[in-house]
Amino acid sequence: DEDRRNTTIRTRVDGRVGWITLDRPEALNALNSEVAREVVAAALAFDADEGIGAIVITGSDRAFAAGADIKAMEGLTGRDVAVGNHFHAWQSFADVRTPVIAAVAGYALGGGCELAMMCDVILAADTARFGQPEITLGVIPGMGGTQRLVRAVGYFKAAELVLSGRIVEADEAERIGLVSRVVPAEALHEEAAALAAAIASKPLPALYAAKAALDAALEAPLAEGLRLEKHLFASLFDTADQKEGMAAFREKREPRFTHR
Ligand code: HXC
Numbered sequence: 001d002e003d004r005r006n007t008t009i010r011t012r013v014d015g016r017v018g019w020i021t022l023d024r025p026e027a028l029n030a031l032n033s034e035v036a037r038e039v040v041a042a043a044l045a046f047d048a049d050e051g052i053g054a055i056v057i058t059g060s061d062r063a064f065a066a067g068a069d070i071k072a073m074e075g076l077t078g079r080d081v082a083v084g085n086h087f088h089a090w091q092s093f094a095d096v097r098t099p100v101i102a103a104v105a106g107y108a109l110g111g112g113c114e115l116a117m118m119c120d121v122i123l124a125a126d127t128a129r130f131g132q133p134e135i136t137l138g139v140i141p142g143m144g145g146t147q148r149l150v151r152a153v154g155y156f157k158a159a160e161l162v163l164s165g166r167i168v169e170a171d172e173a174e175r176i177g178l179v180s181r182v183v184p185a186e187a188l189h190e191e192a193a194a195l196a197a198a199i200a201s202k203p204l205p206a207l208y209a210a211k212a213a214l215d216a217a218l219e220a221p222l223a224e225g226l227r228l229e230k231h232l233f234a235s236l237f238d239t240a241d242q243k244e245g246m247a248a249f250r251e252k253r254e255p256r257f258t259h260r
Helices: 034-045 078-084 090-094 111-117 133-137 147-154 154-165 170-176 183-199 205-218 222-238 240-250
Strands: 009-014 016-022 052-060 063-065 102-104 105-109 121-125 129-131 181-183
Touching: 009 034, 016 154, 034 090, 052 078, 052 111, 052 183, 063 102, 063 111, 078 090, 090 183, 090 205, 102 111, 102 183, 105 111, 111 147, 121 170, 133 154, 170 181, 181 183, 183 222, 205 222, 205 240, 222 240
Parallel strands: 016 052, 052 102, 063 105, 102 121, 105 129, 121 181
Antiparallel strands: 009 016
16 A cells, blocks of 8 residues: 655555556656656556556646656657657557556646546546647647547547647536546545446456457447457356356355456
């Protein structure tokens, strides 16, 4: 349960939940190569741990993350950005099998909004603000924003935000489907912890399968997604937890999952 401090993040394990807290207060948690390296390493370590059934990523009261680090990007050439940079590293975060909850308070802008959209659930404090202001800097979203925002909120909402850089508050973000749920800021971590614990208590093989199938809904044609769902659904009948879950129902008792 102790906090482990890296240079730009803190990590903590609480029961079956792994927490990653972005911790660069001097830059509103702007994402640089070190943040990318540390977040991805922490997420992959949690993902490899069978004792972890959900991951929460969060920031501070003021900022989830105010975007990629503008000061570190300013002098880069097109070639620098195209080859061997940290923007690609974030794909490993999106590839994590374990369900990930973003608990967002304050700014989630640019790469911060994109990082939240790599997660499976976005819980927003009523202080949260989302946007893709890259256009204002002469660039465009580069960590999936144009693709994931369109899929999340539809073309016309996404295009308005990406083309104007307009920032939306939590209630509008919820209305357009960019967040799962808005909660009072003071309850954000409690709500994230409760949801993460509820998810993490579920059988791990089914969680992995559910996330993989949900991902396919955004990535694959319908027929391919349906085939994957059918295959994953069948494969779960060979898990101990399926036998336990259904036996517990029949015996009218709580299941004791082994996450196998
Ligand atoms: C580097 C940042 C930063 C960022 C804030 N800071 N955002 N540093 N990169 N993205 C720093 C500020 O320079 C300042 O440090 C300190 O954090 C506090 O920020 P302030 O601006 O003083 O705070 P405030 O006036 O409250 O304004 C908050 C804000 C503003 C509205 C969030 O900071 C802002 O507009 N930030 C940039 C948001 C943005 O454009 N994000 C998109 C980035 S592009 P100092 O030391 O200077 O006082 C992107 C591309 C993604 O994300 C694609 C990647 C492939």
